Amino acid sequence: MxxxxxxxxxxxxxxxxxxxxxxxxxxxxxxxxxxxxxxxxxxxxxxxxxxxIGKSGDFFTASNLSADFGELLAEQFVEMWEILGCPSVFQLVEMGAGSGLLAQDILSYLNLNYPRFFQSLEYLIIETASGLIEAQKQRLSSGLDSAKVSWQSWETIGDRSIVGCCFSNELVDAFxxxxxxxxxxxxxxxxxxxxxxxxxxxxxxxxxxxxxxxxxxxxxxxxxxxxxxxxxxxxxxLAALDWLETVTTKLQRGYLLTLDYGYPAPRxxxxxxxxxxxxxxxxxxxxxxxxxxxxxQDITAHVNFTALERYGDRCGLQQLGFTQQGLFLMALGIGDRLNALRDANLSLEQTLRRRDALHQLIDPAGLGNFGVLVQAKGLNDEQKARSLKGLKIPT
Ligand SMILES: C[S@@+](CC[C@H](N)C(=O)[O-])C[C@H]1O[C@@H](n2cnc3c(N)ncnc32)[C@H](O)[C@@H]1O
Known part of the structure; x- marks a missing residue:
């Protein structure tokens, strides 16, 4: 051949x-x-x-569509912080941060809307590609963001040290x-x-x-x-299983949020x-x-979510829920954002563009069909029982 x-x-x-x-x-x-x-x-x-990564590149991801994706994730992080009892240091660990756009959207939104949470926030990026680390540093080098963000490797993070949430978007498909x-x-x-x-x-x-x-x-x-x-x-x-084991080892108390395209094992x-x-x-x-x-060129494979769930159980993670990205974002308020467009002071073109971006994030034939898996470690029974906003069935 x-x-x-x-x-x-x-x-x-x-x-x-x-x-x-x-x-x-x-x-x-x-x-x-x-x-x-x-x-x-x-x-x-x-x-x-x-x-x-981007509309004109090899592929694009949710954060290239609009800042709403990062902002709605941020809403979920705020609730996680509250459930953990508003710890004075909450670590958000983004694994595979691409161009750094998602980090920027999350940090800007939290800074503006949740100053108390923002104060307790440490934003860690775990990224293997040196070229992308440079791009992320450039994007996040402005004032507030740069003080909050640090680039780490798993070796520099102590076992059972993270209190907060480790999360990734389209990381596992890239292993x-x-x-x-x-x-x-x-x-x-x-x-x-x-x-x-x-x-x-x-x-x-x-x-x-x-x-x-x-x-x-x-x-x-x-x-x-x-x-x-x-x-x-x-x-x-197999790399996904090794990664899951590493994340579990590093987590002391908190969440693991995985967004990606994939299927349960039988499918x-x-x-x-x-x-x-x-x-x-x-x-x-x-x-x-x-x-x-x-x-x-990029090469990817879909994610087997059953493997993440089962291996997570084996590693000691608590399974909190699995849902579709469309439902997850609806539960976190994307519907309100769509409704608010009616009263927004935008031109017709701006309104249509924004509406299209929001629809794409929840499109059942596209990004809306991505899987969202939430696992946790070290939560007490009451914390475990608190149903996360994003996992509630939207009414
Ligand atoms: C498909 S891109 C997704 C980027 C970004 N999360 C987004 O939504 O636009 C995959 C990212 O994961 C990074 N990556 C791949 N393997 C990794 C690993 N083992 N640890 C950390 N990052 C990794 C890649 O370098 C890249 O930044």
Whole structure:
């Protein structure tokens, strides 16, 4: 298969070829390949800030639509702080902060509307891509924001030290995933190697780790049963489980809020979805060839929310609820914002633009269908019983 094309990043390609050559079996797992093309320092898509998040970029996220997304999340954070008893230091830990736009929206809104909460706030960003850290620092460098924000890595944060909320938007879908395939009744993993002309070749072979097959048992998916057709292919996000374990270790008391696109396990691993959910984004075009445009395109896979829930239970997280983003934002007041447009002093064009952005945030065929998972740690029975605003069914 010749999957190379001119727009690729040659130094990155050379690096992958070296990694393959230095491996005893002359191959790397697909998960390693994905990790390198996205995150390899100084070479990968995210690491070099090739990533272009926004309406005119490779892809856009909720915060690119309007500040309302961050502002409504902020409303939820305020309530979390109150439930925790208004601690004098409340840490908001944003994991995978992209361009820093969401952080900016949240901080500006809290500063203006909730000064007491803002005073107790420490805003921590955990970000792996150095190019994006620079962009975030530039965006957040103005007065108040800069004093509130610090960039950390998990190593610099003590175990059981965070009191507050760790949250992410479209982080987990960006983790490198393993690819698995069923061949002649065997459960195999996809490896990547290259032929003599340096074209990428996939090889299916025995999995590199038993965690891959265990994952299906853990999710109660009978992957080796006859329901699954020959050639069935999908992904396994082991990095998501490791991440969940790390976050749980660092949390002392508070919440974990995860927003992303995905499905519960039975839907994710439906035998009919026989080529998985891996998707690539390049200049706003979606396709499913991860060997094109290397280092210049995003690669993602949907999130298996069942795995996050079950693994969270195993790590010691309390499950508070799962809902859709549309319902979550409705419960937090996006409907009021839509209604208020009638009396707002805006031009017709401004009104239409704003209405469209708000509708897109809750569109059941788009962002509104994203999953919102809320887990917690260290809450007492009364705190656990307090139903969060965003999880209430809107009336
Ligand atoms: C798809 S972008 C989403 C950005 C942003 N949250 C938004 O909504 O626009 C994924 C982000 O996660 C970051 N990221 C990926 N893996 C990470 C990890 N293990 N820890 C922290 N950040 C990570 C990427 O560099 C990028 O900033």
């Amino acid at each position: 010749n999957k190379s094309q001119p727009s690729e990043n040659q130094p990155l390609k050379d690096y992958i070829l070296e990694r393959i050559a230095s491996h005893p079996q002359q191959r790397i797992t697909f998960a390693e390949y994905m990790e390198i093309v996205l995150y390899q320092p100084e070479l990968g898509y995210y690491a070099t800030n090739q990533v272009n 490198p995933v393993a690819q698995i395939i069923l061949k002649q009744g065997q459960f195999q993993e996809i490896y990547v190697t290259a032929d003599l002309e340096k074209n990428w070749i996939e090889i299916a072979d025995t999995p590199s780790t038993s965690r891959l097959l265990d994952y299906f048992e853990f999710n109660q998916i009978p992957i080796l049963s006859e329901s699954y057709p020959e050639g069935y292919r999908s992904e396994v996000n 994710y691993y439906s035998p009919y979805r026989n080529s998985g959910t891996l998707q690539c984004y390049y200049q706003h075009q979606r396709h499913n060839n991860p060997y094109l445009n290397i280092g210049r």
